[in-house]
Amino acid sequence: MSKTASGGSVKMSPNVAGKRLGVKKFAGEEVKNGNILVKQRGSLYYPGKNAKISRDFSIYAVSDGVVSFRRMTGSKRGKFYVDVN
DSSP: OOSSOOOOHHHHSOOOOOOOOEESSOTTOEEOTTOEEEEOSSOSEEEOTTEEEOTTSOEEESSSEEEEEEEOOGGGTTOEEEEEO
């Protein structure tokens, strides 16, 4: 009987590059029209003022301005919104 678990499956797995997700422009940064603010899988962040969401859930700026984040209260409690003011 083997005293250790069988190995070998880990050696066969390929190395996969990271997808570079996350917040790209932080609060207080100036952005131009079309700049990507957040890259994400699914909608953790939602677009607010002067921001839109694309098919792959990326949030981008629709006008020039300064990025700000806000956390909602009330019925939308806990949701993060990204604004460009």
